[in-house]
Amino acid sequence: MATLTAGALGKMVKDSPPGLQAVLQVINLKKIAANGANDRYRLLVSDGEATYSHVMLATQLNTMMENNEIDALCVIRVNRYLCNTIQQDKRILILLDLEVLRKGSEVKEKIGNPTQLKLDAAGSAPAPQQDQPPPVQETSCRAAPALARPPLNPARIAGGNNATSPMQSSNSFGAKRPQAGPGTPGSDRVHKIATLTPYQNRWRIRARVTQKSNIRTWSNSRGEGRLFNVNFLDESGEIRATGFNDAVDKFYELLEVNKVYYVSRCSLKTANKQYSNVKNDYEMSFNNDSVIEKCEEEVDLPCMTFDFVPINEMEKHPAKSIVDVIGVVKVCNDLSTVIGRQSQKEITKRDLQIVDQSGSAINMTLWGSDAQSFDGSSHPVIAVKGASLSDFGGRSMSVLASSQTIVNPDIREAHMLRGWYDREGANMDFSTFKSDGMSGGGTSWKTFGQVVQENLGQGEKADWFTTKATLMHLKKDNCMYQACPTENCNKKLVDQGNGMWRCEKCQREFPNYKWRMILQATLSDFSGHQWVTSFQESAETLLGVKADELGDMRQNNEAAFDQVFQQALFKDYVFKLRAKVEVYNEESRLKTVCVAATPVDYTQYGKHLVEEIQKMGL
Amino acid sequence: MEGDNSRHRINGALMPNYQGKHVCVLGKAKDVDPNGKFFTLSTSDEKDIRVNMSNPLSEYVSGLTEVHGRVQGNILQCENYVLFSEDAAGKFDMGLYNQAVQLMEGCPEQYVQGVTES
Numbered sequence: 001m002a003t004l005t006a007g008a009l010g011k012m013v014k015d016s017p018p019g020l021q022a023v024l025q026v027i028n029l030k031k032i033a034a035n036g037a038n039d040r041y042r043l044l045v046s047d048g049e050a051t052y053s054h055v056m057l058a059t060q061l062n063t064m065m066e067n068n069e070i071d072a073l074c075v076i077r078v079n080r081y082l083c084n085t086i087q088q089d090k091r092i093l094i095l096l097d098l099e100v101l102r103k104g105s106e107v108k109e110k111i112g113n114p115t116q117l118k119l120d121a122a123g124s125a126p127a128p129q130q131d132q133p134p135p136v137q138e139t140s141c142r143a144a145p146a147l148a149r150p151p152l153n154p155a156r157i158a159g160g161n162n163a164t165s166p167m168q169s170s171n172s173f174g175a176k177r178p179q180a181g182p183g184t185p186g187s188d189r190v191h192k193i194a195t196l197t198p199y200q201n202r203w204r205i206r207a208r209v210t211q212k213s214n215i216r217t218w219s220n221s222r223g224e225g226r227l228f229n230v231n232f233l234d235e236s237g238e239i240r241a242t243g244f245n246d247a248v249d250k251f252y253e254l255l256e257v258n259k260v261y262y263v264s265r266c267s268l269k270t271a272n273k274q275y276s277n278v279k280n281d282y283e284m285s286f287n288n289d290s291v292i293e294k295c296e297e298e299v300d301l302p303c304m305t306f307d308f309v310p311i312n313e314m315e316k317h318p319a320k321s322i323v324d325v326i327g328v329v330k331v332c333n334d335l336s337t338v339i340g341r342q343s344q345k346e347i348t349k350r351d352l353q354i355v356d357q358s359g360s361a362i363n364m365t366l367w368g369s370d371a372q373s374f375d376g377s378s379h380p381v382i383a384v385k386g387a388s389l390s391d392f393g394g395r396s397m398s399v400l401a402s403s404q405t406i407v408n409p410d411i412r413e414a415h416m417l418r419g420w421y422d423r424e425g426a427n428m429d430f431s432t433f434k435s436d437g438m439s440g441g442g443t444s445w446k447t448f449g450q451v452v453q454e455n456l457g458q459g460e461k462a463d464w465f466t467t468k469a470t471l472m473h474l475k476k477d478n479c480m481y482q483a484c485p486t487e488n489c490n491k492k493l494v495d496q497g498n499g500m501w502r503c504e505k506c507q508r509e510f511p512n513y514k515w516r517m518i519l520q521a522t523l524s525d526f527s528g529h530q531w532v533t534s535f536q537e538s539a540e541t542l543l544g545v546k547a548d549e550l551g552d553m554r555q556n557n558e559a560a561f562d563q564v565f566q567q568a569l570f571k572d573y574v575f576k577l578r579a580k581v582e583v584y585n586e587e588s589r590l591k592t593v594c595v596a597a598t599p600v601d602y603t604q605y606g607k608h609l610v611e612e613i614q615k616m617g618l
Numbered sequence: 619m620e621g622d623n624s625r626h627r628i629n630g631a632l633m634p635n636y637q638g639k640h641v642c643v644l645g646k647a648k649d650v651d652p653n654g655k656f657f658t659l660s661t662s663d664e665k666d667i668r669v670n671m672s673n674p675l676s677e678y679v680s681g682l683t684e685v686h687g688r689v690q691g692n693i694l695q696c697e698n699y700v701l702f703s704e705d706a707a708g709k710f711d712m713g714l715y716n717q718a719v720q721l722m723e724g725c726p727e728q729y730v731q732g733v734t735e736s
Contacts, residue, residue, distance in 0.1 A: 603711040610717050
């Protein structure tokens with residue numbers, strides 16, 4: 001008489017150890033007609049002590065049924081199986097591969113006196129499940145917080161892997177899962193975030209919340225709702241999670257940044273990289289089954305990870321990208337307000353200039369409450385995860401709603417920055433992205449010949465390059481316009497004719513204006529030439545006069561005005577240029593803008609040339 | 619040599635290659651003879667060479683100086699010299715200049731220094 005593996009069913013359903021090859025008896029079988037697909041066979045199976053009826057035969061074994069190899073009361077050995085969870089807590093065993101040890105016709109009767117296998121917390125698996133060492137039991141006693149959560153029991157059991165028996169003895173927990181320390185054997189299985197996939201839904205992670213967004217509401221043609229996001233982090237990686245509508249109510253207050261939680265039973269799907277910079281192919285959303293509990297014990301999970309980009313390398317990253325940055329606040333400007341273009345509301349902002357050991361500085365804008373509460377007086381270190389990088393003024397950065405800003409973080413990079421700044425950084429001169437043409441800019445050197453050869457500007461994004469060239473020709477006409485005198489507004493004013501000028505953007509009229517330059521010039525080097533447009537700052541450098549002075553001269557002193565243009569010619573500068581092919585009425589033209597023009601520093605330029613020569617292998 | 623109008627820029631190490639030829643040496647002048655008959659020029663590769671004057675110096679030379687003359691043994695017979703201002707001297711990168719001299723020496727086809735009449 002074949003011996004059945006007592007207690008196997010409970011193990012298979014709860015733990016599903018993959019290597020377990022139980023010997024079971026098929027008490028009964030039923031054919032289930034599926035919708036248009038193969039027939040499925042449902043079995044009532046016994047391990048001698050318990051029976052379980054949620055057992056299906058894998059379709060690849062259907063032939064065994066059709067050939068009557070598997071008949072009622074036969075004894076089988078299961079070689080491979082799966083346990084799937086459907087709905088809240090229903091567990092189904094799927095038998096993938098089995099061997100018939102004895103035919104039912106030989107066995108003829110039910111072996112033993114099995115009772116139906118029970119699954120809930122209170123009625124636990126029978127004794128054989130008690131293979132956990134006592135320490136677990138003690139630990140579970142210790143971890144008895146008052147947060148007994150009876151309503152979550154069924155859900156949690158479903159999500160968990162381990163036997164719940166050790167704690168059944170002390171029901172006062174409300175059956176909270178034993179939270180053993182990391183070293184305790186047999187502790188509840190926790191999966192790594194890096195292993196999460198949509199194809200496996202029995203998992204539990206233990207992770208720290210590194211970022212939590214505000215609750216956002218949306219309303220579009222399909223309806224409206226609320227949502228929020230968090231980022232979870234554990235030793236293996238990060239993953240982003242979103243909660244919609246009800247999940248907001250359930251979890252928003254519960255999840256706190258920098259605290260650790262056990263999370264299970266969320267829906268996994270491929271990540272929408274547009275909304276998140278988290279490095280994971282998947283992201284998850286909270287649903288009605290999701291379980292989140294605070295992790296009470298001390299767990300050694302990493303805190304937020306950063307992938308800092310040195311400031312001088314910002315140019316290598318495209319505009320509108322999301323980067324992490326850390327630097328010392330060298331300049332902290334006052335609060336200012338701007339009118340939001342779309343919202344038409346007042347928004348407060350504060351511009352900071354941050355620097356790092358790369359010798360470069362970059363502007364960082366804080367908004368709203370971040371701006372108001374910021375104190376830059378002690379030149380703090382500021383780290384921003386997920387800041388947005390724009391090509392405004394060359395390169396500049398802004399804190400987004402999804403960014404995480406930490407002042408003086410307790411991380412290695414911050415300490416190194418502090419030491420460096422106090423020793424030398426405070427006195428250093430930094431190259432900024434506006435006026436810098438040579439060092440640290442990150443743009444490559446090109447000649448005009450190369451611009452044509454390499455088809456610069458024809459791609460989707462503009463190409464930036466540095467070149468040394470001579471100013472050959474300047475267009476005197478239309479080199480300046482009257483602009484709105486408001487700070488930061490450079491819109492061309494409309495002459496009302498009555499001595500007043502109107503700015504459409506600011507919706508105001510002014511009796512005065514400021515002159516702004518748009519200068520068209522031809523630049524040449526040995527390999528070619530290029531028409532380049534320069535705006536205020538670089539134009540003023542090239543002409544050697546300020547826009548307002550030039551405006552005066554144009555109106556009052558033509559000779560002086562002409563002289564300025566004459567004198568400016570045939571001088572050499574190092575130009576930082578931005579080339580982009582633009583289409584006008586079906587014609588495409590290469591437009592080159594001068595972002596910066598600096599007089600040639602021959603020493604630096606010489607060094608650059610030596611490098612280039614050495615590259616040629618001479 | 620007659621008809622040789624080239625005047626190569628050299629440094630201390632290149633002196634032996636240009637025996638008897640007209641050269642141009644840029645360096646830092648020091649140790650001027652009280653009678654103005656000679657001084658020492660510290661070249662771009664930090665070698666000291668003696669510069670002999672055909673006409674005694676009427677002014678004090680020091681700092682960045684360029685000497686045009688003929689190489690005679692270890693001595694540079696000065697025919698002409700150019701003094702640079704303190705300002706210019708301050709911005710001058712001697713190391714870079716030395717690299718330039720070496721490159722010019724290494725690529726005579728690319729860096730043609732004067733024409734030789736044959």
